[in-house]
Amino acid sequence: MNRNIVRLIIGALFAVPVAGGLFFIMQYLIATADPKIDDQERTKLADIHMPEREIETKIDEKVEKVDDPEEPPPDLDTPDVDMDMDMEAVNIAPQTQVDISIESSGMATGDGEYLPIVKVAPIYPRRAQSRGISGYCIVEYTVTTSGAIRDPQPVDCQPSGVFDSASVKAALKFKYKPRIIDGEAIEVPGVQNKFTYELED
Numbered sequence: 001m002n003r004n005i006v007r008l009i010i011g012a013l014f015a016v017p018v019a020g021g022l023f024f025i026m027q028y029l030i031a032t033a034d035p036k037i038d039d040q041e042r043t044k045l046a047d048i049h050m051p052e053r054e055i056e057t058k059i060d061e062k063v064e065k066v067d068d069p070e071e072p073p074p075d076l077d078t079p080d081v082d083m084d085m086d087m088e089a090v091n092i093a094p095q096t097q098v099d100i101s102i103e104s105s106g107m108a109t110g111d112g113e114y115l116p117i118v119k120v121a122p123i124y125p126r127r128a129q130s131r132g133i134s135g136y137c138i139v140e141y142t143v144t145t146s147g148a149i150r151d152p153q154p155v156d157c158q159p160s161g162v163f164d165s166a167s168v169k170a171a172l173k174f175k176y177k178p179r180i181i182d183g184e185a186i187e188v189p190g191v192q193n194k195f196t197y198e199l200e201d
Contacts, residue, residue: 114143114179114188122170122195128162129199135159136196137167145185147176155192167195 128135137157142150152171154164171193178185 115177117177118175120170120173122166125166134198135163137163138192138194139167139171140192141171143176143188143191145178147178149174163197
């Protein structure tokens, strides 16, 4: 402990004269400074002023007003068109005349027998039309008690696999007057319909 105290006292004795010497040196430098340095003229930079500008917005008011029609246009008679949204409906094949005939078999003509009400022609397959392929397809199905079609199946199609899908889709849209026996509607199985596909030049 005694050694540490001695060292602190010795350090303080050396520090006080050093600090006092530095203080006097700073005072001397300030007193002997050249006063002409502060009297020199300073170069003033020019002031930059940006003029205020008004931004004008031009709007073209030359818009012609369309007069309301005095009378509404007449209603156009739009025929009932059954659209098939299958990809085959987009036909990019060469423009040719397409003849599609529909023939039914197994249909009786009695008062109580089933009768066709709506028959929709199939869409000619795009690939077959572009390649000039003709043919036919016989589809067999059941006419239900409501006159709808159930379980349509291709039974004879030439060429095979070309017109099957289009014929089945068309048959599903058929509507019949159901067969009536003793005042009640009954199903009629085994009804066949032949779709013929022909291209006319």
